[in-house]
Amino acid sequence: MIELFGYNFFQNALIAAIFTSISCGIVGTYIVSKRIVFISGGITHASFGGIGLGYFIGINPVLSAIVFSIMSALGIEYLSKKTELREDSAIAIMWSFGMALGIIFIFLSPGYAPNLMNYLFGSILTVSKLDIYLSLALALIVSAFFLLFFKTILFISFDEEYARTRKVGVQLMNYILISFVALTIVLSIKVAGIILVISLLTIPQVSANLFFKDFKRIVFASVILGFLGSVGGLLLSYYLNIPSGASIIFLLVVIFISMRVLKLIINRR
């Protein structure tokens, strides 16, 4: 196992796991508390359009996915608040339209699309230096923003209408936060893939929520659980020779079930 840590790609994977766990721990707690998991699922899949576009015009797919996911996040927020379209229907449209665009772009791109499976199912061992720098930047920005505006974010998420009676800029705050959700999703795609990334933003939080009922504590517990799941899943994938994205999610679910059972036992005594 020691020699594993000597490999450059493994060190990169560990560093990426730390930064991703921080962003996902914070943003995921916001998503779960505010019950916008489905919105986040929509943003995730819509960002596939950006990945396809990246292949098509020959730039790093992560960069075009960032633009795409933020635009779809703001679009969902806008459509559901300002128009009469039902929110879940708006999400479904974005969700499938983004996927469709991605497939069209990739089909039209000349030649073979390398690493496509990495984006769909995740591949933490192939994170690049750029991925790591972006994840670091995001972890810093998200942490700083939540530290600074913590009470305001908490109060708006808890009771948006009340916040509006206090004349707080709820709309702007929601746009900023949904953009953070989009950024966190895209920069975590390398870890778990489009299809599985939503679990990094929900399973640690739901597990933490079994024992903690305080927003801040759920954040800290989720960061730790997310990190344990990512690193443990990585080792699992190495020893069992299975894809890392799937093994990370598998381990996270095992952690959740164990904590649920533990809680049952504690409550029964």
Place this chain on the structure above:
Amino acid sequence: MEPKPLLIELKNIHAGYNGEIIVKNASFGVRQNDFIGIIGPNGGGKTTLIKVILGLIKPRSGEVKYYYNAEVSDQLIGYLPQVHIIDKKFPISVKDVVLSGYMNKNRLIRRFSKNEKMNADLQMEKMGIAALRKKPIGELSGGQMQRTFLCRAIISSPKLLILDEPNNNVDNKFESDLYETLRKLNESIAIMIVSHDVGIISTYIKTIICVNRDVHYHNSNIIDETQLKAYNCPIQLITHGEIPHTVLKTHVHEH
């Protein structure tokens, strides 16, 4: 007697959602130390009317005037929403809910001062929920939750307190406590209370607003069936056993 100074004035307000007008012809003033009961059938527009006053809904036509120092106009109103709109699984403590009453647009970053935290403790003490301060709101009973939201509504010392059906889903003990608390508060601030239970509130309120699409201001806490009919306001008058209620002025001579 000189009328008390105006806090808020509605002038010919029409309001609603998605093209449908729910509230029509609302014209009245709210003055210092008013205690107004808002009554009317379900779906008649009571909540819509208070949302217009709170600035949550822009009126389709008409005007709402706030006669309070515009610089601190967000301190004018304290609001207690219907408790069922609250997400009871949200991870937030009682103390944080109370402190959120201090939230305003000029303090998105600033932490709470010692004074504010002490005042929050004091309010929770007064309301009898000090022991629950660290509990998540999801673990409270209906009455405890209402006390928490009442603390939040009054912690910033508003000039007007608006309560939307605070007597839903609570025990009798809380209800009588609530009205006594409101009576004391009313010595210094104005209160508007939406209620379906007109029987009990009638002894506390001073005036009545009937809302059934059309809005009528009734300058007394006594209202009889003929007047209700004239206001087109078919409310269910719930009688509480032998307790006489003043809202429905019974025609004594017929008995």
